[in-house]
Amino acid sequence: MQVLHVIGSPKGDASASTRVAGAFLDQYCRENPEDSVTTLDVWTADLPEYDGELAAAKLAPLIGEPLTPAQVAAWDRVLGVIETFANHSKIVISTPMWNFALPYKLKHYIDLLVQPGVTFGLNDEFEHVGLLEDRPVQLILTRSSAFADESPDDFQLRYLIHILGFMGLHDVNSLVFEGTTLPSAEREEFLDRCCEQSRLAAADF
Numbered sequence: 001m002q003v004l005h006v007i008g009s010p011k012g013d014a015s016a017s018t019r020v021a022g023a024f025l026d027q028y029c030r031e032n033p034e035d036s037v038t039t040l041d042v043w044t045a046d047l048p049e050y051d052g053e054l055a056a057a058k059l060a061p062l063i064g065e066p067l068t069p070a071q072v073a074a075w076d077r078v079l080g081v082i083e084t085f086a087n088h089s090k091i092v093i094s095t096p097m098w099n100f101a102l103p104y105k106l107k108h109y110i111d112l113l114v115q116p117g118v119t120f121g122l123n124d125e126f127e128h129v130g131l132l133e134d135r136p137v138q139l140i141l142t143r144s145s146a147f148a149d150e151s152p153d154d155f156q157l158r159y160l161i162h163i164l165g166f167m168g169l170h171d172v173n174s175l176v177f178e179g180t181t182l183p184s185a186e187r188e189e190f191l192d193r194c195c196e197q198s199r200l201a202a203a204d205f
């Protein structure tokens with residue numbers, strides 16, 4: 001198995017979500033030594049900008065327009081991003097909540113993945129269908145505040161489940177850690193507990 005770890009926090013070693021995901025993946029690798037993990041940090045990855053060429057390239061086939069050379073070049077880069085994602089048999093996404101939703105770089109990455117005819121399409125009834133083969137996805141999410149289950153204010157977990165399902169990924173599990181903004185001594189203890197909980201969950205991935 002090849003596991004892709006998508007890192008949504010820009011904070012490096014100081015990141016709660018990356019640290020907890022690290023504990024999850026360390027344990028996973030101990031239990032599955034033949035598997036490999038690739039890391040994709042959306043803050044340092046060379047992702048194509050979602051500029052006008054790309055926006056036009058996305059919609060051109062839907063209105064029967066040919067792509068210009070610039071649009072073809074932009075589209076090829078997007079296909080490369082999707083190929084890397086699709087070539088991994090398991091996905092881990094770790095991210096903080098930002099303003100009830102996702103950090104914009106992670107949203108950027110998702111915008112690149114969600115493409116008509118590649119990761120989603122329409123069936124004969126003109127309903128959307130996901131085109132990615134389903135595979136296990138583990139979400140590891142952190143945030144300062146606490147949200148009730150299925151809270152309409154939570155655009156982090158709800159959005160990720162929605163957009164992954166839109167592309168055909170329904171085998172999604174989540175570990176959500178709330179109340180992460182703490183004085184440093186308390187934070188260490190808290191994060192140790194989160195890491196422990198993550199390690200236990202790795203057995204089910």
Ligand SMILES: Cc1cc2nc3c(=O)[nH]c(=O)nc-3n(C[C@H](O)[C@H](O)[C@H](O)COP(=O)(O)O)c2cc1C
Nearest residue numbers: 009015016017096097098099100142143144145180
């Ligand atoms: C720009 C920004 C926006 C944030 N917005 C929210 C928010 O809407 N709700 C919340 O509960 N926490 C919010 N937080 C707090 C983070 O989600 C929280 O500190 C998280 O644990 C950070 O994870 P990280 O250390 O992996 O980056 C925000 C933090 C930042 C930097």
